[in-house]
Amino acid sequence: MKTDFRDMWRQLNHYQQEAVLDENPACVVNANVGSGKTTVLIAKVLWLHMEKQIPFEDMAVLTFTNKAADEIIARLKKSCEGEIAPEQVHGFGTFHSVALRLLKDRLSVETAGWTKEFTVMDPDEETDLALELITSRGLKVKYKNRLKKRLEQEYGAYESGKAESRYKDDLFALYPLLLKEKKRQNKMAFSDLLRVSTELLSPGGGSADAEAENGVWRPAWVIVDEVQDSDALQMEFLAALLGQTGKGEEHKEHEEHRGKLFAVGDPNQVIYSWRGTGDNMFFLLKHRFGARELTLPVNYRSGASILEAANRFLQFGTGIQGDRENRGTITVKNHYDPFQEAEYLAERIRGMHESGTAYRDIAVFYRLQRQSELLAKVFERHGIPYELSVKETLKDIPVLDWLVKVLRFSVNSMDEQTGIAVLADPLYGEKCTKKKAGQIVREDRRETSELYRRMKEFPCGVFSGKEEEFPSAQALFDWFGLREALHPTSAEYRRDAQTALAFLEEVCAYCGQILEEGPGKRYMDCMREFINSSALYGMKIDAGEKNAADKNAVDGGETGEAPDSVKLMTLHASKGLEFDTVFIIGVNPGLIPLRCTGFEQEEEERRLFFVGMTRAKNELELSWYTNPGEPGVAGEYSRYLKMIPEHLISGETGTGGSSEKGYGLQQMRRQIQENRKKKEQPEEKKVRVRHRKYGEGVLVSDDGTTVEAEFPGYGKKQFLKAFGEVEIK
């Protein structure tokens, strides 16, 4: 264990070492891009643990994403020979997951109006609930289609006591109603997790009794990753964890009891301010906690030319120092249009692969999600393996989306909204209207719906005997009568049942593990924990289930751990990653930078481009179109290209100019547009479909989730669109 830490220590540069050793009450590390930010964070945790004898239990290590949290724990485990028990790292995770754990284990949620059995809402659920309240209470709220955004954005104004909402409607009257309803149904939205835990952590927030009884958790150290991405709510949570109310100065006397803050971030990589406050949280935090600022100036990732170019886009700090001998190359290319570019990229990447570069070392970044469509099509035709960074969630698979709701209601019968959604589901529910479903749930009419009865009696029905093992997946499957609910006669029954069963296996495995680690927990609590954490985990499907769900996935990629494929993603999605070779496409005015309204926005576009450039280790190729073919995008050099000194650019050629090549694009675009039309309103005329088993057929109906088609010799069959079983032509 110790040798590992010494090894790690020796590999740190003196800036990094200083950061690790810092013991100020608050320290914020300005970690330049590629400067070993996470390494420092891990070293800090290990140093505190091993040299300062601070147990992991007394630390909060907070991240913005699950991915980052997973990475930290994984690297920590690797550095510690002894296994780290899950209960030791209860303070490690995303802001939301740590808040959830606190609310469940350490804080008296009862004071705030919930019970310990509360569940976590799905993000869309809150909007749905709000819409229902608007209707049932006859509120007048404008821009309902943007309600989600409005609820988030205008909360600050509401909280600070503003009299009227932005559009002078009843939005502000909706907030208290919504909160009351969430308490009544015993569930919290994501933001509630932070808001309520912050409230209960603050002195005077929770009742004095409860605090004395439980003892509010005061971590000795609070360590934060990517602080620049945190928002106002997360900042308050931090302050509360540290025991700072932010108001009076009375906390001075408790100084030695207060936790210390160590935060790591990069103000130059703020690319998500459009969803937060807009202020640069890095400096806000430094100011608020009076933190000492340290800098990590050495970049270990990119070649010198790439760094020098990137430095032109740096907004804060004095410049990044390079470490690598290698200069790296920057190339600027001009292509006639996106189609020509895609063709060129496919050829170029094939060539690179033939001369020994792995596909996985190559990435293509673009500004807008829709730019990926053409690339994917062309790459497919050329047989270039690629991976789009689009996350698939449980919600994308209708059976699982529904099944999760079944479980969620079973585990929290106060959650009327979910109960109703389950029963009124057009696919798997009780073939009843929302109204009828509402009646069943509200009047507890178990005799009317067997499914409702099963969900309602789930706690005592399945978990009756305490000595029993956790029920098997099959037992759960049977209990809810899924055999019937999933339509055994439908074509997709086998797949649906398989998917559902696989998911239930997952549930059982998780619960079994929890029980093993901490006996004495009740089955229901384990189950609730699973449901809650899956809500927070973005409902991501892990490999096993995903394979079960779509066996005939688009490309026949190998089932290896990391498939060797080119990564296609937006500039935003590229943050935190690195590749040997990076292509940034569409560096045209109107795209990079995107047409922006203010100075602030323009700065963010610049940071975004900076983030993209600095992903490249050795080769960076930037390209622009002569004919972008999009309204608002000019067929010129982006000014970002002009910002790169010419001597750093090693080649400037391309396929631009020749106009006859435009034909391909026209064709491709037309094709894409036609496909879109078919997806949206396919019942125009006779649309032909193809199925692996049933062959050619004719489309009968398509409601967005289910496709019904008629096949000669087989009759009408239904399919779930999400599985892509049928190919609509």
Added chain:
DNA sequence: ATTCGAACCATTTTT
């Protein structure tokens, strides 16, 4: 119900 002008917004996405 339908039509009109005015206001607003577009893209990026995690929990």
Added chain:
DNA sequence: TGGTTCGAAT
């Protein structure tokens, strides 16, 4: 700049 949505007016 063009597409959507709101509210007022037919």
